[in-house]
Amino acid sequence: MNRRTTLKGLAAGSIGLLAFGYWAKEAGIFTDDLPATLFSTSEQTTLSAITDTIIPKGDAIGALDVGTDKFLEKLLEKCYETDVQEKVKNQLFTLESSANNLYSTSFSNCTQTERESLLITLSTSKNEEEKEFFDLMKSQTIRGFRTSKSVMLDYLKHEIAPGRYNGCVDVNS
Structure with missing residues (x-):
C-alpha cells in the first residue's frame, strides 16, 4: 500500500467536499435560514398560552418547560390535513378576537383565570368547530406533556425496554 498516494487522495477528496459545500451554499441549494412554519408569530404565542393554561407551571414543571408548545406546532404542521390546519388557524384567530373583545388584550396577555374562562367557553360551546378545537388542543397538550x-x-419513572433482568433470584418454594 502506498501511503503517499492514499494521503493525496484523501486531501483531494477533502478539498473537493469543501469546494462543493461552498458552491452549494452560493447556488442557494443549502441555506442557513430556518424553515418557514405553518403558524405566524402571534399564532405561536397563542398556542404557547393555550398549553400554559392547560398545564401551568406550579410546584413541578409545566407544559412550556418541556416544550409542549413546540410539539403542538410541529404536530399540527406535519401530521394533520390542510383542512384541520385551517380550522385550527381560524379558531386561534377567534380566540384572540374573543380575548380582545372581553378583556381588551391578547389571549397570551390575559391572566390565568381569564384564559381558563375563554377555554371553558370553547369547551361548552354549541359550535362544533370550537368544541373540536378545544378537545384537540387539550388532548394533544396532555399527550405532548406526558410523552x-x-x-x-x-x-413517571419509565424504564426503557427491556427493563431489568435478575437472573439469580432466590425463590421461596
Whole structure:
C-alpha cells in the first residue's frame, strides 16, 4: 500500500467536499435560514398560552418547560390535513378576537383565570368547530406533556425496554 498516494487522495477528496459545500451554499441549494412554519408569530404565542393554561407551571414543571408548545406546532404542521390546519388557524384567530373583545388584550396577555374562562367557553360551546378545537388542543397538550423525556423519566419513572433482568433470584418454594 502506498501511503503517499492514499494521503493525496484523501486531501483531494477533502478539498473537493469543501469546494462543493461552498458552491452549494452560493447556488442557494443549502441555506442557513430556518424553515418557514405553518403558524405566524402571534399564532405561536397563542398556542404557547393555550398549553400554559392547560398545564401551568406550579410546584413541578409545566407544559412550556418541556416544550409542549413546540410539539403542538410541529404536530399540527406535519401530521394533520390542510383542512384541520385551517380550522385550527381560524379558531386561534377567534380566540384572540374573543380575548380582545372581553378583556381588551391578547389571549397570551390575559391572566390565568381569564384564559381558563375563554377555554371553558370553547369547551361548552354549541359550535362544533370550537368544541373540536378545544378537545384537540387539550388532548394533544396532555399527550405532548406526558410523552416528553423529562416527564417520562423523572416523574413517571419509565424504564426503557427491556427493563431489568435478575437472573439469580432466590425463590421461596
